[in-house]
Amino acid sequence: MKKLILKNWRDIKARKAQFGALIILVALGISSYVSFVSAYLNLSASTEYAYEKLKFAHFSTKVISAPKRVVDKIQAIPGVEAVEGRLIIDTGLYISDGEQVKARVISIPPDQHPEVNDLLIEGGSYLKGKAKDVCLLEKHYADEREIELGDTLKPLVDGEKKEVIVEGIVVNPEYFNAVIRKAEIPSPGELAIIFMTQSEVERMFQKSPSYNDISVLLDKGANREEVIEKVEDILDPYLVIETVKREDQPSNFSIQEEIKQNQSMAYTMPFVILFVASISLFIALSRVVQSQRGEIGLAKALGYRNWQVLLHYLLFSLFIAFWGSVIGFALGTYFAKEIVELYTDIMGIPFLKHQLHLELIIGATSMSAIACILAGILPAYASARMRPATAMRADPNIALAKGRVPLIERAVTKILPISLTFRIPIRNVFRARRRSFYTVVGIAFALLLTTSTWAMLDSTNYLLDSMFYEVENWDMVAGFSQNFSHR
Amino acid sequence: MVKPLSKTGITTDNIVVLEGACKNYQMGEILIKALCDVDLEVKRGEFLVVLGPSGSGKTTLLNLLGGIDTPTSGRIIIEGVDISRFSQKxxxxxxxxxIGFIFQFFNLIPTLTARENVEFAIELASRDRSPPETDAIALLKMVGLEERSDHFPYQLSGGEQQRVAIARALAKDPVLILGDEPTGTLDFKTGKLVYKAMKELNEIEGKTFVIVTHNAIIGQVADRVIHLHDGQIARQEIIENPISPEEIIW
Known part of the structure; x- marks a missing residue:
């Protein structure tokens, strides 16, 4: 077998461009699988880790106004790990004459971090209890507007500009994606999330000591629905507006949608690419077997067994599968890291969990091996089954190919006389039907890959155009910090 | 090249016996009767030449003798064992x-060197022997090609390639060596060299050769000549005084 394996190696070297192209094709399939699945797993892991570290609420209940004592009552419900009462006020932020953006002011406890929906300080420091007219600013807006520590923000209170100084830049799990409505497209420079101490919010917006949002973190294994029911019972006298569960929380919802998209990409694109690779490999290996009929005949005449010949040709597939997996895995891991970094950066997820997944290595190698073996088994089996005398004769497929005139040619020539130059290719297509069929399928899937990528780009453009020029068809919108009667 | 030491002579025992061997091929819609009712005995140590025009069934006969094809009917007995109903395994x-084979187009593996081509066959030998590399070099030396052992087929002349094929045929120390027009693609001078090498192996090593060719002159170097025509043995002749391959002219 040593010399057969040596022959494998020399054959590969002699066809290095062809094998190289096939390896690249398999590597692309594997890398897309590894990168998407790995990105999906790592993005999920990073998000979950960040949520756990920053105590992202399992649900939040919004009320018109509830007294602070409700927090103790809710804390006493079995299954509740922590409760945080907050005042959340949507208002405007003055930028300059003629420009203002949306702002959400959220109250936080002084001196100590919130028990739920914690803040990660990216710059500056947490707010002291007695400090006045200071705030913490969410990172997306700060980055987009290039706001630094010590800068002044001008939130609007009943149309009047107030001034607060930025003491810290923070990341908050509720605003990893800077949106305040579900399915909203984030626009980081258009939404400022401002954190101020509870007393400062009450003072600035002239509110009595109260909360309008109760966020709850649950113990592991707690029954969320039961807890929600009890919380809503406690808050019922204070007019419950809604309870938003973690999966419906706008920022988390959009992140999970992104993760789902990654997941669906991970289980469609690679299979299409690997299918194309399999067809290409099948055609290439069939060609190799055809071109080496004499060598197959010789090996068998000398006394090589069927399984040795089969293994010899299957080794080509395994070679491609192995290197396709190795290169694909390396590329995929690199791309996955880039994708997760890009996502975590855009979304402001502060922790990056990047790890190799054993199941991915096994999955990628198996996929590559299965695709290549399936593609290679037929030509390899055909080679092993050849009788030496048959193998050494001229290829009967060529010698005895049916020379019939295909129907299409007969039909066309009836209407339009065509020259022999055009008839020969038509006949060749119908003479080697299987090869023609696989070529057509291969080209179709290659086009599918190309067009589906373009289609995704077109869909996004179409979506954005529809959103901004048809659905949101206005030039200016006025936002109010509180409801007014339409009369 | 090896020097002839002595003529080993032809023994009386038959190495191959064909009894009423027939072979038909189905080529598309046509049934071709390639060989019909052939009876033949090949003696151990014999140098047998099978002559016949194209399509006379020479290669088919060789394929049957070598077990690379099976007869449609009749028996083929090699060293006393009937192989006509043998499984492919x-x-x-x-x-x-x-069996050792020498083909018209040499059938060397183009991606292996001369030495590796010989080792390709040596690896199949089951008995204990010295490392393949040593044997390959020794065999190439027998055909005068030890200096060219690391050359690839495309770097060798036609005659050299055929001599590598002869070395490969000897690699497994076969009891029977079959040659299918071994000089068919070679020029006169190179062809003579190839026949010289084969004759020496026949006379010195006692190897049995069956050579098929359409070149009647080659019959002069044989111990016996079989004439095939339309898939049947037309006649045979014993060559009482075979001449040296160096003396033949075509």
């Missing part, structure tokens, strides 16, 4: 252990 073992 048993035929493979037979070829591996007993």
């Amino acid at each position: 048993r035929l493979t073992l037979l070829r591996r252990e007993k």
Whole structure:
């Protein structure tokens, strides 16, 4: 077998461009699988880790106004790990004459971090209890507007500009994606999330000591629905507006949608690419077997067994599968890291969990091996089954190919006389039907890959155009910090 | 090249016996009767030449003798064993252990060197022997090509390639060596060299050769000549005084 394996190696070297192209094709399939699945797993892991570290609420209940004592009552419900009462006020932020953006002011406890929906300080420091007219600013807006520590923000209170100084830049799990409505497209420079101490919010917006949002973190294994029911019972006298569960929380919802998209990409694109690779490999290996009929005949005449010949040709597939997996895995891991970094950066997820997944290595190698073996088994089996005398004769497929005139040619020539130059290719297509069929399928899937990528780009453009020029068809919108009667 | 030491002579025992061997091929819609009712005996140590025009069934006969094809009817007995109903697996073992082939187009593996081509066959030999590399070099030396052992087929002349094929045929120490127009693609001078090498192996090593060719002159170097016509043996002749390959002219 040593010399057969040596022959494998020399054959590969002699066809290095062809094998190289096939390896690249398999590597692309594997890398897309590894990168998407790995990105999906790592993005999920990073998000979950960040949520756990920053105590992202399992649900939040919004009320018109509830007294602070409700927090103790809710804390006493079995299954509740922590409760945080907050005042959340949507208002405007003055930028300059003629420009203002949306702002959400959220109250936080002084001196100590919130028990739920914690803040990660990216710059500056947490707010002291007695400090006045200071705030913490969410990172997306700060980055987009290039706001630094010590800068002044001008939130609007009943149309009047107030001034607060930025003491810290923070990341908050509720605003990893800077949106305040579900399915909203984030626009980081258009939404400022401002954190101020509870007393400062009450003072600035002239509110009595109260909360309008109760966020709850649950113990592991707690029954969320039961807890929600009890919380809503406690808050019922204070007019419950809604309870938003973690999966419906706008920022988390959009992140999970992104993760789902990654997941669906991970289980469609690679299979299409690997299918194309399999067809290409099948055609290439069939060609190799055809071109080496004499060598197959010789090996068998000398006394090589069927399984040795089969293994010899299957080794080509395994070679491609192995290197396709190795290169694909390396590329995929690199791309996955880039994708997760890009996502975590855009979304402001502060922790990056990047790890190799054993199941991915096994999955990628198996996929590559299965695709290549399936593609290679037929030509390899055909080679092993050849009788030496048959193998050494001229290829009967060529010698005895049916020379019939295909129907299409007969039909066309009836209407339009065509020259022999055009008839020969038509006949060749119908003479080697299987090869023609696989070529057509291969080209179709290659086009599918190309067009589906373009289609995704077109869909996004179409979506954005529809959103901004048809659905949101206005030039200016006025936002109010509180409801007014339409009369 | 090896020097002739002595003529080993032809023994009386038959190495191959064909009894009423027939072979038909189905080529598309046509049935071709390639060989019809052939009776033949090949003696151990014999240098047998099978002559006949194209399409006379020479190669078919060789394929049957070598176990690379099976007869449609009749029997083929090699060293006393009837192989005509052998399975492909048993035929493979037979070829591996007993038969050496020399083909018209050399059939060397283009991606292996001369030495590796010989080792390609040596690896199949089951008995204990020295490392393949040593044997390959020794065999190439026998055909005068030890200096060219690391050359690839495309770097060798036609005659050299055929001599590598002869070395490969000897690699498994077969009891029977079959040649299918071994000089068919070679020029006169190179062809003579190839026949010289084969004759020496026949006379010195006692190897049995069956050579098929359409070149009647080659019959002069044989111990016996069989004439095939339309898939049947038309006649045979014993060559009482075979001449040296160096003396033949075509």
